[in-house]
Amino acid sequence: MKSYIGAILQVKQHLVNQHLLRLYMVKLENLTKDFARVRAVDDLSLHVRHGEIFGFLGPNGAGKSTTIRLMIGLLKPTWGRVLVDGIDLATKPRHVKRIIGYVPDQPFLYDRLSGREFITFHAQLFQVPQDRQQNALSELSKRLGMDGLLDERIESYSQGARQKIAILGALIHEPRLIVLDEPLVGLDPKSARILKDILRERVNDGATVFLSTHILPIAQELCDRMAIIDRGKLLALGGYEEIRGREDANLESAFLRITESSPTGETP
Numbered sequence: 001m002k003s004y005i006g007a008i009l010q011v012k013q014h015l016v017n018q019h020l021l022r023l024y025m026v027k028l029e030n031l032t033k034d035f036a037r038v039r040a041v042d043d044l045s046l047h048v049r050h051g052e053i054f055g056f057l058g059p060n061g062a063g064k065s066t067t068i069r070l071m072i073g074l075l076k077p078t079w080g081r082v083l084v085d086g087i088d089l090a091t092k093p094r095h096v097k098r099i100i101g102y103v104p105d106q107p108f109l110y111d112r113l114s115g116r117e118f119i120t121f122h123a124q125l126f127q128v129p130q131d132r133q134q135n136a137l138s139e140l141s142k143r144l145g146m147d148g149l150l151d152e153r154i155e156s157y158s159q160g161a162r163q164k165i166a167i168l169g170a171l172i173h174e175p176r177l178i179v180l181d182e183p184l185v186g187l188d189p190k191s192a193r194i195l196k197d198i199l200r201e202r203v204n205d206g207a208t209v210f211l212s213t214h215i216l217p218i219a220q221e222l223c224d225r226m227a228i229i230d231r232g233k234l235l236a237l238g239g240y241e242e243i244r245g246r247e248d249a250n251l252e253s254a255f256l257r258i259t260e261s262s263p264t265g266e267t268p
Contacts, residue, residue, distance in 0.1 A: 024083070025050045025177055025208040026071065031080035033066055033232075040066040042232035043080070048210060048225075051203055055219040055226030056212040059259055063232035064212045065105055068181050071210070072102050084177060098126065101175030105182045105212075107166035111155035115146060115165045118154060119172055126173035133172055140168050143194055159186035167195065171202075178202060178209045184218060196222055220251040230259050 026048035033041040041063045048054045058064050069075040071082050073093045082089040084096045110118055116137070123133035141147050144164045149157065154165060163186040170178065178199065184192050199209050199222070213219055219226055220240055228236040228243070236243050236258050240251060248254040 023050070024048060025085055026054075026210060027083040028067070028071065029081050029083070031067065031070060031082065032078045033063075033070055033075060034078045040232050041070065041077075044229065044232065044234055045080075046227050046234060046237055048208060050208055051206060052224040053199060053203055053209040053211060053222055055223035056210060056229070057214075057216070057219060057226055057255060058229040062230045064229065065181055066232075067229070068102075068104075068179060068210070068212060072100055072179055073097055099176040100179060101170035101173065101177070102179045103163075103166050103170045103181060103183050105185070107162065109154050109162055109165065112153060114151050114153055115141075115157070115161075115168075116150040118165060119150075119168050122169040123172045128173050136172055136174070137168065140171060140198070143198065144168065144191060160188060160191065163187055164191065171198070174207075176207055178207055180209065181212045182214065183211070184213065184215060192218075216252045216255055217250075228255060228258050235259065 024047040028044055028046050031041055031044040032039065044063075044067060056064055056067070066075065070077050071084075071089075073082075073089050073096065076090075085099065087096055089096045110121075113121070119137055120133065123137075128136075137150075141150055144167070146161065146164050146168065149161055154162065157165065163183070167180075167183060170180075180199075183195065187195065196218070199211075203209055211219070211223065223240070225237070225239050226243065227234060236254075243258070244251065244254045245257060248257060
């Protein structure tokens with residue numbers, strides 16, 4: 001009888017644990033990444049809730065891009081784990097990657113393809129039905145001002161147009177997790193405003209956004225919560241009002257206070 005009750009309790013605890021995991025779209029647990037003698041990410045733990053825009057902030061070399069590459073499966077951690085929608089990335093990488101849309105800090109584009117061919121290629125990778133991809137491409141390209149460029153080769157694009165086509169590729173399959181590493185680079189103010197509107201609309205429809213940016217006013221305006229890291233370590237986590245100290249006028253002053261007061265010296 002005791003063993004039977006114990007088994008029931010174990011099952012109940014497992015179900016509770018699974019429920020808790022699925023409260024978060026992203027959960028990083030003790031994430032660590034070593035390169036030779038440099039520790040780029042150092043025992044990093046944080047969670048991102050469903051349906052929020054989460055800002056990921058830090059100085060140059062803080063470990064932001066490395067963390068993002070670990071989070072989407074482009075790098076393997078030295079130890080620790082990544083859970084996306086309650087699923088361990090290490091055990092089901094293909095399943096996790098299907099629900100992610102990713103714009104890296106330096107997008108790789110196929111210059112000999114047209115913008116339309118590039119987007120179609122992305123859509124086919126994610127098995128998006130043709131009618132859905134055509135409708136999505138028509139709407140997004142019009143909003144981002146890319147209608148007249150879609151049939152031109154990418155090699156002829158300006159930096160801003162290249163960034164827009166990378167964004168279109170990341171959004172075409174309507175991902176549940178949108179991961180953006182410096183997405184506003186090269187965008188004019190109007191396009192940046194449109195992208196911010198699109199991201200908020202996607203979140204309102206149930207998606208989650210993980211956004212790394214150096215543009216602190218954008219993070220202050222757009223992000224529901226944010227994390228600040230330096231030397232791969234988490235320094236602050238919470239909403240704007242939680243991160244801002246009483247003496248801080250804005251996120252910029254809070255960011256400088258937090259990063260300048262963090263421990264100095266070489267990363268172990």
